[in-house]
Amino acid sequence: RHWLAGVYPEFAVPYFIYDVYAMFLCHRQRALVKGHQLAPPPSLRASLGTYLRKDLMMVLHHVAMVFACYPVTAFWREGKGDFFLGCLLMAELSTPFVCLGKVLILFHLQHTTLHKLNAVVLLVTFFFCRLLLFPYLYWAYGRQRGLSLLAVVPALPLTHNMAAAALLAPQIYWFVLIARGTWRLFSSSPRPRQPP
Numbered sequence: 001r002h003w004l005a006g007v008y009p010e011f012a013v014p015y016f017i018y019d020v021y022a023m024f025l026c027h028r029q030r031a032l033v034k035g036h037q038l039a040p041p042p043s044l045r046a047s048l049g050t051y052l053r054k055d056l057m058m059v060l061h062h063v064a065m066v067f068a069c070y071p072v073t074a075f076w077r078e079g080k081g082d083f084f085l086g087c088l089l090m091a092e093l094s095t096p097f098v099c100l101g102k103v104l105i106l107f108h109l110q111h112t113t114l115h116k117l118n119a120v121v122l123l124v125t126f127f128f129c130r131l132l133l134f135p136y137l138y139w140a141y142g143r144q145r146g147l148s149l150l151a152v153v154p155a156l157p158l159t160h161n162m163a164a165a166a167l168l169a170p171q172i173y174w175f176v177l178i179a180r181g182t183w184r185l186f187s188s189s190p191r192p193r194q195p196p
Contacts, residue, residue, distance in 0.1 A: 005082040008089060009073040016062045023058065027051040061170055072163075087137055091171075093129045097122035110185075119182045126178055130171040134164055 028047045042050070052059060073085055097118055104115045135149070142152040153161055 001079050002082045002086070005073075005085050009070050013066055013070050016065045020059055020062045023055060024048070024051050027054065057170055057173060064166075083140070084137060087133060087140075088167075091130045091133060094122060094125040097125060116185060119178075119185050123178055123182050126171075126175055131168075131175055134168050137164075 024047070027050070028042075031047060031050070032041055077085070100118050101115065101122060104110055104112065104118065109115055138152045139149050141147075141156070142149050145152075145155065147155055
């Protein structure tokens, strides 16, 4: 049993709760300053509604991590599966590049070489650490049990396959968005810099 497998879920829950709240505050602040100075500020309920419409997938991801993944990792796995948990935690290797991209856009640096380099690194890390992770986990399990990759799916309980599919689905959605954004970044003609 690796100590980090027990500690990280305890750290992750407050992070996910804070992150949803921080994203909401950023959304609300953006709405207040984005050309709406003369209009009355939106109500908390209206802000929450637009936030959920805009970022529902991300909010659902965070809620699922707190209410589904945390109980599984902290209580139900009974100390088993550290390797698989560690592999799933590797998905977070792409997160700094997501954040850096948002920071670069915030500072109007989306037309820089650094932004393009970050987009490529994000695309690659997301692909390997979030998409290829699932076939790798199935392959590793099959190797441990002496099964071919195709024999792993029927050998696992349905709940395991459904959980993997539920975790993989948003990753595919986000990867498509990231790939589209990267494609647009490299296919659009560079705009001239605006004078300060």
